[in-house]
Amino acid sequence: xxxxxxxxxxxxxxxxxxxxxxxLIVDDQPxxxxxxxxxxxxxxxxxxxxxxxxxxxxxxDEIRPDMLLLDVMMPDMDxxxxxxxxxxxxxxxxxxxxxxxxxxxxxxxxxxLEAGADDFLTKPVDLEELRARVRTTIRLGRMRRQIQAxxxxxxxxxxxxxxxxxxxxxxxxxxxxxxxVSWLGPPGDEQPGPLLSELIDKTFRVRPRxxxxxxxxxxxxxxxxxxxxxxxxxxxxxxxxNLSPMPEAPGDPVRWMARLENVTALQNTMGQAVTLLGxxxxxxxxxxxxxxxxxxxxxxxxxxxDDPDWPRFREQLDGALARLQRDxxxxxxxxxxxDRPLSTAGAQVSSMMVMERVTREVASDLGMSPLxxxxxxxxxxxxxxxxxxxxxxxxxxxGNAIKFHPRRAPNVTVQLDSAEDERxxxxxxxxxxxxxxxxQERVWQPxxxxxxxxxxxxxxxxxxxxxxxxxxxxxxGRCWIEPSPMxxxxxxxxxxxxx
Numbered sequence: 240x241x242x243x244x245x246x247x248x249x250x251x252x253x254x255x256x257x258x259x260x261x262x263l264i265v266d267d268q269p270x271x272x273x274x275x276x277x278x279x280x281x282x283x284x285x286x287x288x289x290x291x292x293x294x295x296x297x298x299x300d301e302i303r304p305d306m307l308l309l310d311v312m313m314p315d316m317d318x319x320x321x322x323x324x325x326x327x328x329x330x331x332x333x334x335x336x337x338x339x340x341x342x343x344x345x346x347x348x349x350x351x352l353e354a355g356a357d358d359f360l361t362k363p364v365d366l367e368e369l370r371a372r373v374r375t376t377i378r379l380g381r382m383r384r385q386i387q388a389x390x391x392x393x394x395x396x397x398x399x400x401x402x403x404x405x406x407x408x409x410x411x412x413x414x415x416x417x418x419x420v421s422w423l424g425p426p427g428d429e430q431p432g433p434l435l436s437e438l439i440d441k442t443f444r445v446r447p448r449x450x451x452x453x454x455x456x457x458x459x460x461x462x463x464x465x466x467x468x469x470x471x472x473x474x475x476x477x478x479x480x481n482l483s484p485m486p487e488a489p490g491d492p493v494r495w496m497a498r499l500e501n502v503t504a505l506q507n508t509m510g511q512a513v514t515l516l517g518x519x520x521x522x523x524x525x526x527x528x529x530x531x532x533x534x535x536x537x538x539x540x541x542x543x544x545d546d547p548d549w550p551r552f553r554e555q556l557d558g559a560l561a562r563l564q565r566d567x568x569x570x571x572x573x574x575x576x577x578d579r580p581l582s583t584a585g586a587q588v589s590s591m592m593v594m595e596r597v598t599r600e601v602a603s604d605l606g607m608s609p610l611x612x613x614x615x616x617x618x619x620x621x622x623x624x625x626x627x628x629x630x631x632x633x634x635x636x637x638g639n640a641i642k643f644h645p646r647r648a649p650n651v652t653v654q655l656d657s658a659e660d661e662r663x664x665x666x667x668x669x670x671x672x673x674x675x676x677x678x679q680e681r682v683w684q685p686x687x688x689x690x691x692x693x694x695x696x697x698x699x700x701x702x703x704x705x706x707x708x709x710x711x712x713x714x715x716g717r718c719w720i721e722p723s724p725m726x727x728x729x730x731x732x733x734x735x736x737x738x
Contacts, residue, residue: 259283260305260377265295265321266339267313271362275308275339278366279373292316296324299331305377308360311340311347319354326355333387335380337372339364402478402499405485407492410435410455422478422499435497443467443478444712447680455495458484465499468715468735475713477506506709523567529559588624589737591616591655597626598653601633605641611650612637618657622665622734628710633667635707636730640669644727652725662716663736671727679720683708704730 262284264275272288280286287302289295291313307325311318318338325331338351341362348359357379358372396403402419404412411431415423424441426432436451443465454461460483467476479500485493533552536542542549588594595614602612622629633653640649649669656664674682682704704718707730711718716734723729 259374261285261287261302262306262308262373262377263295263298263302263304264288264308265292265313265318266308266310267291268310271310271339275364275369278364278369282370284373292318292321292324295321299334304334305380306335306337306373308337308339308373311338311351319350322351322354322356333380333383335376335383337376400501402497404435404497404499405493406435406495406497407431408455408494410451410495412438413493419497419499422476431492439465444715444717446712454482460484464502466712466715469713475503476501477503523563526559526562529555530563588621588626588629590621591619593626594621594629594655597629598633601630601637602651605634605637607637607641607651608648611648613650613652615652615654618655618663620657620661620663620736622655622663622732623737624710624714624734632665632707632710632732635704636667639704640667640671640728644669644671649727650725657736658733661736662733664731664733666729666731668723668725668729669727670723670725673722673727674720682720683718707732 259282262279264272264286265288266272266275267290269290272290276286276288287298287304289298293316295307295309307321309318309321318340322336322338325334325336332355335357336355337358337360338356339360339362340347340351351359357376360369360372397416399416399418402416402422404415404419404423407413409431411434412426413431415426420426422442423435423438426438434451439445444467446464446466449461449463460481463480463482465478465480467478469475479502481498481500483496483498485496487494533542533556536552537544542552588597594616598612598614599609602609624632637651640651641647649671652668654666654668656666658664708718711732711734714734716732718730718732721729721731
């Protein structure tokens, strides 16, 4: 309803207000059309008129009215026929229609209701009644459109590929769409339902870890990562949770909306990229150097194929090329690891003998002296991880120990201990410079590099520990950094045991 502040001018003694709606008057009598226009225009309505039903139907798409003032008694096509045509058209079936008639008998009103009329107005028209009924009819049409828009929105949310959860002030669940329920489980019949954190903790690990009560008190948006650890033959599930505050509405307890997006494919793609970057750095560097040496001797004229030493260099070249082919194939196989359960990727780590073999093989590939690496297996429980995944973890941890050591020659201890809840702790300790405490959370981010100068800008540096974190989280574990008893860095993973 227009307020006094809406008034822009005075016309014929009536306040001229902003347009309140678009009204199409349909009547075969010109005087009636002029009269109704004169009554409604000063009230702020935009008026259109048609002299018969066919003309009115032809105008609809162009003027798109908010309602029809439709006379019943017209030649050729009466008001009832126009109304029936409207209600049969999906585009206009919900257009509000106010039937104007001089007929006051019960049968005409019943026929109008059956045809779909929203209200009636009897001639001669009373100004106050006209104003009230037009205003009410337009409001009815707008309410219909709002309800339809809400229904379309509700259908879109319910059938979205993302999960949506509505929460109260304390982050208790008030409702969820189909996908949200499939990921978090049903919230139950009580209102409000359980805390969002309770549903999440049943299945997922949260990264980074948060205090949910503190989070609710901030009234600010937050983004978290949820990881459902892999199970036998079932890959891990990664969800991105965006928690957004909702505007407060009277009588509506909803204060937060949580949107859950499946980012498993993206996470796997990122994991593959990080894996390839890290492995290409150390897998391909040595054979490439072996290929480069004889080629440079030939191209710079220091040797010819007739030289007595050429057969030895040719053998070296052939061996390096074969190693390049073998290592490239292995890189591609290891990249595919991110799409498979890590606990079954490669031979299962079933004993300390396998742990020892994998550790020594990785150390040898990295060029570490056997005397520089020490192993301490303080438990008979092996971690539930495939040998290929364990190799990736050790390649990153031992490779970082070498890269950040001042002389590129660290002493390293790889240690395994039993822990509570049928878990084991795998720790890699070195005697390097260590990682400052303020950076210990950031090193798990992809492509984060602590010290570009200290790392020597080696090709592939910057991969960081994100691959290690990815593997630990997928297995339902966690990872952290603490001071090393050897004076450097100690990186630890908590993993489920194989038993």
